[in-house]
Amino acid sequence: MKFSNGCWLQKEGMACFPPAEVYFTKIEDSKVTLCAPTHKISHRGDTLGGANLTIEITTPMPEVIRVKTSHYLGVLDKSPKFELNIDENAKVDVEDSDSEIVIHSGNAKLVITKENWSMTYYNGEEKMCSSSGRDLAYMKTNWRGDAYVSSYDDDAYMRQQLSIGVGELLYGAGEHFGPFVKNGQSIDIWNEDGGTSTEQSYKNIPFYISNKGYGIFVNHSGRVSMELATEAVTKAEFSVKGECLDYFFINGPKMKDVLSRYTDLTGKPALPAPWTFGLWLSTSFTTNYDEETVMSFIDGMLDRGIPMKVFHFDCFWMKDFHWSDFTWDSRVFPDPEGMLKRIKAKGLKICVWINSYIGQESPLFQEGMEHGYLLKRPDGSVWQWDMWQPGMAIVDFTNPAACKWFQDKLEVLLDMGVDCFKTDFGERIPTDCVYYNGMDPEKMHNYYTYLYNKTVFELLERKKGKGQAVLFARSATVGGQKFPVHWGGDCWSDYESMEESLRGGLSLQMSGFGFWSHDIGGFESTSTPDVYKRWCAFGLLSSHSRLHGSTSYRVPWAYDEEAVDVVRFFTRLKAKLMPYIYKTAVQAHTHGVPSMRSMVLEYTGDRMCQYLDRQYMLGDNLLVAPIFNENSIGEYYLPVSENGKREIWTNFFTGEEEESGNWYSRTYGYCDIPLMVRPNSIVAVGACDDNPEYDYADNVLLRVFALEDGKTAKTEVYNMAGELDFTAEATKNGNTIVVKTDAKKPYRIELVNCDAKSADGAVLSKEGNSTFLSECKNIITVEC
Numbered sequence: 001m002k003f004s005n006g007c008w009l010q011k012e013g014m015a016c017f018p019p020a021e022v023y024f025t026k027i028e029d030s031k032v033t034l035c036a037p038t039h040k041i042s043h044r045g046d047t048l049g050g051a052n053l054t055i056e057i058t059t060p061m062p063e064v065i066r067v068k069t070s071h072y073l074g075v076l077d078k079s080p081k082f083e084l085n086i087d088e089n090a091k092v093d094v095e096d097s098d099s100e101i102v103i104h105s106g107n108a109k110l111v112i113t114k115e116n117w118s119m120t121y122y123n124g125e126e127k128m129c130s131s132s133g134r135d136l137a138y139m140k141t142n143w144r145g146d147a148y149v150s151s152y153d154d155d156a157y158m159r160q161q162l163s164i165g166v167g168e169l170l171y172g173a174g175e176h177f178g179p180f181v182k183n184g185q186s187i188d189i190w191n192e193d194g195g196t197s198t199e200q201s202y203k204n205i206p207f208y209i210s211n212k213g214y215g216i217f218v219n220h221s222g223r224v225s226m227e228l229a230t231e232a233v234t235k236a237e238f239s240v241k242g243e244c245l246d247y248f249f250i251n252g253p254k255m256k257d258v259l260s261r262y263t264d265l266t267g268k269p270a271l272p273a274p275w276t277f278g279l280w281l282s283t284s285f286t287t288n289y290d291e292e293t294v295m296s297f298i299d300g301m302l303d304r305g306i307p308m309k310v311f312h313f314d315c316f317w318m319k320d321f322h323w324s325d326f327t328w329d330s331r332v333f334p335d336p337e338g339m340l341k342r343i344k345a346k347g348l349k350i351c352v353w354i355n356s357y358i359g360q361e362s363p364l365f366q367e368g369m370e371h372g373y374l375l376k377r378p379d380g381s382v383w384q385w386d387m388w389q390p391g392m393a394i395v396d397f398t399n400p401a402a403c404k405w406f407q408d409k410l411e412v413l414l415d416m417g418v419d420c421f422k423t424d425f426g427e428r429i430p431t432d433c434v435y436y437n438g439m440d441p442e443k444m445h446n447y448y449t450y451l452y453n454k455t456v457f458e459l460l461e462r463k464k465g466k467g468q469a470v471l472f473a474r475s476a477t478v479g480g481q482k483f484p485v486h487w488g489g490d491c492w493s494d495y496e497s498m499e500e501s502l503r504g505g506l507s508l509q510m511s512g513f514g515f516w517s518h519d520i521g522g523f524e525s526t527s528t529p530d531v532y533k534r535w536c537a538f539g540l541l542s543s544h545s546r547l548h549g550s551t552s553y554r555v556p557w558a559y560d561e562e563a564v565d566v567v568r569f570f571t572r573l574k575a576k577l578m579p580y581i582y583k584t585a586v587q588a589h590t591h592g593v594p595s596m597r598s599m600v601l602e603y604t605g606d607r608m609c610q611y612l613d614r615q616y617m618l619g620d621n622l623l624v625a626p627i628f629n630e631n632s633i634g635e636y637y638l639p640v641s642e643n644g645k646r647e648i649w650t651n652f653f654t655g656e657e658e659e660s661g662n663w664y665s666r667t668y669g670y671c672d673i674p675l676m677v678r679p680n681s682i683v684a685v686g687a688c689d690d691n692p693e694y695d696y697a698d699n700v701l702l703r704v705f706a707l708e709d710g711k712t713a714k715t716e717v718y719n720m721a722g723e724l725d726f727t728a729e730a731t732k733n734g735n736t737i738v739v740k741t742d743a744k745k746p747y748r749i750e751l752v753n754c755d756a757k758s759a760d761g762a763v764l765s766k767e768g769n770s771t772f773l774s775e776c777k778n779i780i781t782v783e784c
Helices: 255-266 291-303 336-344 363-371 400-416 441-464 495-509 529-539 561-576 578-591
Strands: 015-017 024-027 032-037 052-061 064-070 093-096 100-105 108-113 118-123 126-132 137-140 156-163 170-174 185-189 204-210 214-218 224-228 235-241 244-251 279-282 308-313 349-354 420-423 545-547 616-618 622-624 633-637 648-651 657-659 663-667 675-677 681-685 700-705 712-718 724-733 736-741 747-751 758-760 763-767 770-774 779-783
Touching (some): 024 093, 052 100, 052 255, 108 244, 118 244, 156 244, 170 185, 170 224, 185 204, 214 255, 255 578, 279 561, 336 349, 363 400, 400 441, 420 441, 495 529, 545 561, 561 578, 578 681, 578 712, 681 724, 700 724, 736 747, 758 763
Parallel strands (some): 279 545, 308 349, 349 420, 700 747
Antiparallel strands (some): 024 032, 052 064, 093 100, 100 108, 108 118, 126 156, 137 156, 170 204, 185 224, 204 214, 214 244, 224 235, 616 622, 622 675, 633 663, 648 657, 712 724, 724 736, 747 770
């Protein structure tokens, strides 16, 4: 929300009440409280009126500083609270002098000047951001020129503006499909069902991250308005309606450190089971299908050598007008239990579409209404409208009995053979309704999706066990990353939508989410075979991969026979990459660093990476650059190291080497994509290409790329339970490479582009430009 009229004036009717000074300081073990009047106190009479701000500062974990600014402390707070992992009793390290207050939290530091209000955040002695003057303020939007703020009305806001330095760029704020760099954007943190081609977003997160190495998390569940270098082009502004503003400064110094600490605070992503990384195939949305259709798709994929892993039934597995009743439409699925058994006999998992909206024709509507499980209007009647399902109502997840009721209905499906759920929708949540627990409906609008997905995820964990629960969710808020996986929503079927989908996914994963997917081939309309094949390469080099559409099927033979080859090739490639991909997933789970990383996250110091949003790092070592044009041209940039040194990157498929610091452009066939390997890398490649589930350590191939003199490359291989199986490292000194592992199972090594002369501890062979080592011991010495 914009309050000002240029640099000096406020908009008509706006009044600004910033802190003028620190008048009192109260220091306790775990909190510093400041009395900050909004006008100068020259004599005792100045204390007899006027707005006063109470500012509470805590340090709930190392490198994190929390600032809570309130006007009226007595306002009834009916907001749902994000589930944060904080130590309320953490001691605060504070220095208090006549002129300033300094709060320390590790290397993070907040300095507040007393006489003329200002606040500055530091990492050590390096300034990160600051505010002064009118930046932090209590705002009134219907001001009549009264001498004092006299009452709490509906026109009150709190805002903070933090400085943006020269060359500073901001990222995140959730899954947004516009420009990747958020400078110059007005963003409302407000979930909406708007597709992927507008300013609206399904997943809004009140968190942004700076390339300077810090993040800001606004701890408000309702609408947060962000003006990022807009109202004031050198400031990042965030404002909320009401009498209180609560936010966290999260220090780095690296962007990855910020994400790790943000997810320490809001929750780490759960570790998805290995089977979830296989290929998912959907019925699509409004297509006609029955068991015969479904089995023809499954058999068609398997007969063509495409090792799909999950079959998804979209909305019309239930009877039309009855969504959601969680009952199979007997007209087309007369034997659902038998059908599910027949599908599972082919080695597949099963996903079914659900949402939390109950159409009036559903038998659950009457049941939910009678027991008070549905959102209500202020007059006590059930809240209904005709959007999506005629007369539909919405489940009230603030009612524990409604949560159990919802879970009980889904449990029947799990007992029948269903493995997971696509938790669709959750964005069009009304604000003119009444919740069971009395929460403010405006503050519940974004938060609703958290309760919805949590309810379903907890059921899956209880029934399937930890590590086996997975969702395919569209909406999210803070903490939603704990319930993976999320997908990008309803995109069109063209290159522009493919590109905007990647932007949205990278922004989401800069906001604490570890895993992300998208509708391969596009959702709305039907893509050309060309777009479909390029999207398949991109989709199968994403964290999770699903073929899904709206009005047409997404089986590859519906496009052309070459599409079959493309889907087969990249599905099998992903299966072979599972030792590497699952290591990446474990990192996302344990450290909060996403599986698909923007180039600026991985290479913050390379200024060329700051705006790059058409390529990404899949884990630590693989650079993926999807092809976004019908001319088969792939373009990508190879970043330089942190010290600016140019290095050698290697084409994963061909072994061709290219120097970093340059752009490259060439044409690619459909079974090809720019897939480049970072120097000094070990990429673990599995022995299986027809299933994402296997023993990743058994006969794994450790591919060693561009090992530089004096450098050591390392990797880990995990088992399917996410437990460390073995580690490996390769060190080069002169013409000697020493490989050390603690492997307990047979493994092989490929020294890419290395013409080795001898090996002690392994059997050496040559193939092309690579040296292969087999019958490997745990210490191998290679002479090149």
